[in-house]
């Protein structure tokens with residue numbers, strides 16, 4: 579028994595731990611995530627779990643990739659959940675490791691519901707979500723008293739023809755910064771929709787690619803030019819896009835003692 583096991587309970591055989599791996603930097607893992615990595619028999623991990631995080635796993639642990647790779651279709655969600663159930667029923671300590679927080683745009687909720695239905699004991703370990711921790715790693719505060727009283731975390735991976743029911747005008751009217759996940763490919767549609775709804779074209783936009791990793795890159799631009807500037811800079815997913823005054827605060831913070839990774 580180590581201190582973490584004493585405090586939080588053992589990782590029992592036949593159980594699943596649904597764990598957030600944070601945005602990529604292993605220094606941003608929780609103690610429970612590290613404990614799970616060093617105890618699990620099988621690790622079922624997603625594409626956004628960084629190699630540096632996986633390197634902390636027990637060498638004997640079996641690793642199963644459950645994400646999208648090389649343009650191949652990703653495994654169906656139901657298949658992943660069934661695999662977790664199968665592994666747990668075989669008596670393994672199953673670590674389901676997901677980027678960021680498992681319950682934020684990660685389908686962890688669906689997996690947890692599947693485990694409940696199958697009567698498989700499980701534990702949820704939150705992680706630092708990219709939309710908050712990833713921005714912080716790039717020197718962008720999600721809130722300041724002078725800029726905003728709310729933030730909106732939302733997915734940009736959606737139909738922009740209205741069929742998904744996202745009312746961009748309603749979000750624009752709140753005046754709150756939008757922090758978008760999975761939005762890179764839809765940015766050419768999202769930005770005009772927000773501008774048409776009254777958001778100023780010169781509203782600051784920050785795009786943070788691979789936040790908190792060695793490959794982190796940040797671009798601060800405007801809503802009107804964000805897509806073209808991202809293309810010109812060669813930015814690709816995974817990225818967080820922050821739209822609003824908070825994006826403009828990065829410049830004021832850079833050089834004031836931030837981690838070097840927060841620099842452009």
Ligand SMILES: C[S@@+](CC[C@H](N)C(=O)[O-])C[C@H]1O[C@@H](n2cnc3c(N)ncnc32)[C@H](O)[C@@H]1O
Pocket residue numbers: 601602626676677678679680681682683684706707708709712758759760761786787788789790791815816817818
């Ligand atoms: C399926 S969602 C998973 C979100 C994750 N559960 C979380 O809480 O951060 C994947 C999206 O998260 C964002 N993302 C995750 N990790 C990131 C990182 N290190 N840097 C930038 N964006 C990231 C990107 O928008 C990516 O397309």
